[in-house]
Amino acid sequence: MSIKPIAIAAPQPTTQRGQASHLSYDPVNNRLAYVNGKSVIIKPVDFNSNSPVIVFSKHIHPTTAVKFSPSGFYIASGDESGQIKIWDASPKKGEEIFETPVIKSEFQIMSGPIKSIAWDADNSRIIAVGQGKEKFGHAFSWDSGNSIGDIQGHSSTINAVDIKPQRPYRAATVGDDFAMVFFQGPPFKFEKSLRGNHSNVVRDVKFSPNGDYIVSVGSDRAICLYQGKSGEFIKKMEKTHEGGIFAVAWTPDSNYFITASADGTLKKWSIDNESAETTYRISDKPSIDSQQVGLAKTKDYIISLSSNGDLNYFKDDGVLVQVVKGNQAPITKLLLVDNELYSGSSDGKLFKYEVDKTGTKSLPKLQGTKEEEHSNYVVDILSDKSAIYTIGWDDELKRWKDGKVINSVKLPSQPKQLTKINSSIVVLFESEIQLYDETLALLSECNFNFNSTSVAALSTSKLLVTNVSTNTIVEFDISNNKISQSSNEFPKLRSPPTLIKVSPNGEYIAVADSTGKYTLYKSDGSVVTTRWAFHTAKVYDAQWTKDSKYLLSGGLDTGLYVYSVEKPSKVLKFPLAHSAAVTSLAWIDFDGENKIGEFISSGLDGTIRTWKITN
Incomplete structure (x- = not known):
């Protein structure tokens, strides 16, 4: 395998x-x-x-x-x-x-953030600008780093730079000092500083593809046009948008340019006309989320970036044909239900994706629809019949149906995990368990005198909870929606337990400790093996195969491991599966007889990756 x-x-x-x-x-x-x-x-x-x-x-x-x-x-x-x-x-x-x-x-290059980068047409020279202490820009050769000029003329942060696409090369920069500075080169040297045209921060600057013009835009809602070869000022268009302008892009024919604004619109302008040819609207009601902060003119589309991370695809005639959504922040939890994948991230956002099973590529496209959000870190996601349940660091339990919150309850403290037993929803806290019915009515609760990190249902009447105070597993009995601690004891672990996963057939209990090592128990508490010890750091998630013979595991060490019950000393591994910790896992399918399958992983790097197991 x-x-x-x-x-x-x-x-x-x-x-x-x-x-x-x-x-x-x-x-x-x-x-x-x-x-x-x-x-x-x-x-x-x-x-x-x-x-x-x-x-x-x-x-x-x-x-x-x-x-x-x-x-x-x-x-x-x-x-x-x-x-x-x-x-x-x-x-x-x-x-x-x-x-x-x-x-x-x-x-x-400098001592602060890089704001913008430009290449010359020879693919050999680069100008990088931004926020520095000693300088705000630097021109250098891409391979050796040798300086090829001085980027001077600004008194504060430079926000954007562009290089004329043809020889003789010219460069233009704009910044927080309301100026556009023009350079000759290479080597690039200061020629002139044009001030007084913008009355606020200048956000972006672009040469036209034919090199004849330069356009600059800024927070003053003004558009300024200059000669591309000399940098001479041509004209200024004021009050072009209802909000500041963040970005500008030219069409390939150099006859038009497009601007992206905080008012939630894009506008297409002719170099000969001072009124917009076309207006592209994201929504009828402008909001902070709909501010347009990025722009690219491609072969088939005008693509804009909203401040909430959405990528908006427009046709040239102004028709919005697609909005691509997805997580911006590290992904903390996945849940796969049939062909729908739910993902939650550290910023509290929830998204739903369609998983394509008609071939080797799953998740070929991000076409998720944005769900209502938690205001903070999404801790866990659970499915129960036709409803989805989520918890977050905003101390709320939410119930979803058809992409909408049906109801929610405020929790007494920060939740740790969700699970279900029979038809009840179990919420684990650091020193407490609460039981809710499907409508989020509180059925019962139980406090205990130790700290816990994970919970799992062992049967229809028993719950297992980690005890990090004594490095053990504690069993609780559920009867008539009442929770009571059982007298059954599990052997002590080597380190504090952090995760419990019970196999689908209820026969095995895999418990990971804080070092990433597993202890595999039988349901009666007897130890099967302690050889599942390939992780080098904390485990974040694990999922059993449906035949209860293999456990897929991922964690802080960024590795993926598949452990075998029948051959505990052998492991299937893929190190560095994500560039940051593996946070959650979900099986798409697994054929135990042929030992082939597909699964999905998420990471703190914000990516969702699909994997195939081959024999």
């Missing part, structure tokens, strides 16, 4: 309120790149495509900027520390997509 990765569902772009978030488009391979946490995501523009997603996770600090080279073979990405990494972004095939892209070079 072996584990093979077959698909990645990428997280959405990371956004910060009130900040622009630049998208990068690769016209050669029709791909989109954006930042998410400490990662850079590359995925096909076509939201129906099964082409692989590439995840680059070699930045130590959160990523802030990304830019394809004109050839599409390389990407330059920057982070909060001011470091730039240039790496191989060429399209990969098969299992290669799970290999970490090769870093070609890396440089410490």
